[in-house]
Amino acid sequence: MSNKSSSNPYNLCNNAHVSVEEVWIQIRDRAQEIADCEPQLTALLYDVILNRACLGAALAARLSRKLSREEMNREELTPLLEGIFVSHPQVTLSAAADMMAIYDRDPACQSPLEPMLFFKGFLAICTYRVAHHLWNSERKPLALYFQSICSEVFGVDIHPAARIGCGILLDHATSVVIGETAIVEDNVSILHEVTLGGTGKESGDRHPIVRTGVLIGAGSKILGRVEIGQCAKVGAGSVVLADVPEHVTVAGVPAKIRGKANTPAMDMNQCFESGQI
Template sequence: MSNKSSLKPHNLCKITNVSTGEVWMQVRKHAQEIAESEPQLRALLYDVVLNRSCLGEALAFRLSRKLSREEMNRHELTPLLVGIFVNQPRVTQSAAADMIAIFERDPACKSPLEPMIFFKGFMAISTYRVAHHLWHSGRRPLALYIQSICSEIFGVDIHPAASIGCGLLLDHATSIVIGETAIVEDNVSILHEVTLGGTGKATGDRHPVVRSGVLIGAGSKILGRVEIGRCAKVGAGSVVLADVPEHVTVAGVPAKIRGRANTPAMDMNQCFESGQI
């Protein structure tokens, strides 16, 4: 295993083959189709998509509708979000990669528009990206405020300091918890009720490192500074307390190696795969 203390987790996203402009064209096309066929959704789609000039602006308006509160209304929140999504291309690029990941991996998703309008997992990770940017811009109280609203609205609690790549699928997303020093690389799929947590009162690097291509099944708990190797699979309901090698399936309480794994995050195959370890 690598020296985990030497990792530099900020700005993990390495996916460069997703065109924000192409994603935006697909989003607008599907929004126009729905606006013409579903009058009850027309106002929402025009406000979020069809009256906007780019994907970043659309993301900002969508999140401002979801996150606004009496203490921070839409008129205050929207300029903050537009400034981040429009002026920080990396944030929007990461969100576009998430949208394509959901579209490609989730059979219930019929277009890249659907995550933005309907899927709270996508909206939660996009909210995290805003809070993460604020955290690293020295605006930590505001980042924690945004995190608290995300937890309240979407049932997803991701600390703003956690380092998360892109191409991420939070499937269903309810009750996902990701701690302050967690590292999640690109192209990871996580189902509902997963915890990437610490153990006790330890300080410093105390949360898991999840390498690229990993699939974490529903209800799994990964605790402490353990490393989940590239393209590993964690079975539903498992408790992981030790490092997991790459390309294996682990399951149980405590989790043990049960078989091999190929590309679990992409395949979304939660069954055990045959083959010698």
């Protein structure tokens, strides 16, 4: 496999046109509606949402409930997470863009609040964002700790050095693996059991590049420093070992071009298109 880098610039969180404050208002309003009619959820909603001053603090509270354990309890974890989300607005903005991507693309999601409370794919990508911040801040052992806990709790293993843009949908998310040198641009949809992996024992840039607007179907394996072109679609269960042009659908083992693709990450359309390349 080639140890190549792309000559084209990367689109990483350049399209996060989301108002964090507007997302926060929607989340609070929906949380209050649920708290008024579901008494069993009231304590959770007040702890995570209604008693918090901003979206960053709410994200910290939700993750601390999920990730705390004996070696790092909630009292230690909450201020660490809140310091990252509140003091580094880009991390919170990225999470808000992910939240709205789920709300826009997943018909099972009825409000932006649901990913924060119930969707482990969203919670996993938030945990990655914390770990990535720590990795870039030269706190690599702590970043790897969060990677490990994310794998345990959510069944999602994303190396903290991976570079992932905004507006990411990890749908169901179970068994998603993203390797150390992988690059995933903005507005990508990834279903469960997807691997963005390396091959062999080579070092350096050895994981895939996934361009903006790509849809990767369930169970697909993309291996090596291959590039998946903008708005391409990878069919479920495929094994991709070579570059994929933009705006095509590939499928099979090994994956081959089967048709065209338009805006697959947004449409979430898993079917092959009728037009052949």
